[in-house]
Amino acid sequence: MKIMNNTADFYDIRGNNCFEKNNLQYGIESFKPHVRTPYIYRKLQQFKSITDLKTIRLVDLCCGTATHSIALAKMGFNVVGIDISPKSIEFARYLAKQHKVDAQTSFICEDLNNWLSNAQEKFDIAFMSGSLHYFDRNYFFTKLIEHLNCGGMFTCVETFGGNHLMNFRRKIIASLKPNFRDSITLDGLLKYKEIVNFKQYFDHTEIRFFDFSTLIGVFLPSIIYPLQLTQKIDSVLLNTFYMRSLAWKYVFCGRIN
Numbered sequence: 395m396k397i398m399n400n401t402a403d404f405y406d407i408r409g410n411n412c413f414e415k416n417n418l419q420y421g422i423e424s425f426k427p428h429v430r431t432p433y434i435y436r437k438l439q440q441f442k443s444i445t446d447l448k449t450i451r452l453v454d455l456c457c458g459t460a461t462h463s464i465a466l467a468k469m470g471f472n473v474v475g476i477d478i479s480p481k482s483i484e485f486a487r488y489l490a491k492q493h494k495v496d497a498q499t500s501f502i503c504e505d506l507n508n509w510l511s512n513a514q515e516k517f518d519i520a521f522m523s524g525s526l527h528y529f530d531r532n533y534f535f536t537k538l539i540e541h542l543n544c545g546g547m548f549t550c551v552e553t554f555g556g557n558h559l560m561n562f563r564r565k566i567i568a569s570l571k572p573n574f575r576d577s578i579t580l581d582g583l584l585k586y587k588e589i590v591n592f593k594q595y596f597d598h599t600e601i602r603f604f605d606f607s608t609l610i611g612v613f614l615p616s617i618i619y620p621l622q623l624t625q626k627i628d629s630v631l632l633n634t635f636y637m638r639s640l641a642w643k644y645v646f647c648g649r650i651n
């Protein structure tokens with residue numbers, strides 16, 4: 395069935411590009427060094443010391459072309475990926491085969507709103523990257539909790555909508571390159587007040603803002619700069635009240651009892 399939806403069409407073009415470029419990179423390796431999204435798998439690594447990851451059911455919500463699903467399967471999780479874009483899902487299945495994790499991964503092409511209402515499955519971990527702004531958060535979180543087992547966790551890494559400099563840059567690039575971002579992403583990235591509201595749905599929560607001084611690498615790609623040091627500086631600066639609006643990304647982690 396062809397799902398007609400602007401977002402799906404937008405990401406289908408990206409899915410097709412992946413086939414054309416046949417880029418097989420996954421996880422943080424698929425990012426340039428200066429934006430290797432610190433914290434992204436850190437919470438999930440903690441599970442390794444407690445249990446065999448194969449026993450943990452993880453869902454990658456809006457998995458796209460599965461760059462994270464593959465990384466998570468390689469860490470040892472059993473991963474189900476869901477996305478509305480048929481071409482992205484096609485590439486996700488291809489990528490999983492290429493990396494020999496097809497036995498540990500499965501992919502569903504469906505609108506997540508429908509899946510949240512209709513699916514019967516429960517998971518220990520729900521992971522999301524770059525997609526929360528597409529959803530009505532109250533609907534999303536209320537339904538998501540129903541799909542989490544006791545002690546289950548939701549973790550997401552998202553672009554912060556409260557950085558006005560980055561918002562401006564995104565708009566400028568979008569005016570020059572029409573397929574740079576879809577309209578929901580250009581106008582709807584979440585701001586601080588919306589992000590702290592996620593807390594109400596969980597029993598334990600954590601929010602970290604990151605990437606400011608690391609981004610120097612975007613503008614000065616040829617210089618060698620101390621990434622680990624800039625990440626540490628960011629971690630301190632961006633998690634204080636006044637500096638938060640300079641953050642580019644954030645990680646949210648919520649657990650239920």
Ligand SMILES: C[S@@+](CC[C@H](N)C(=O)[O-])C[C@H]1O[C@@H](n2cnc3c(N)ncnc32)[C@H](O)[C@@H]1O
Pocket residue numbers: 401402405455456457458459460461462476477478479482504505506507522523524525528
């Ligand atoms: C910025 S991409 C992120 C992809 C992937 N998580 C990653 O980090 O590489 C956003 C993804 O959300 C998916 N998406 C948007 N709305 C959706 C919906 N209603 N249901 C399922 N997927 C959706 C898009 O198709 C796209 O693949």
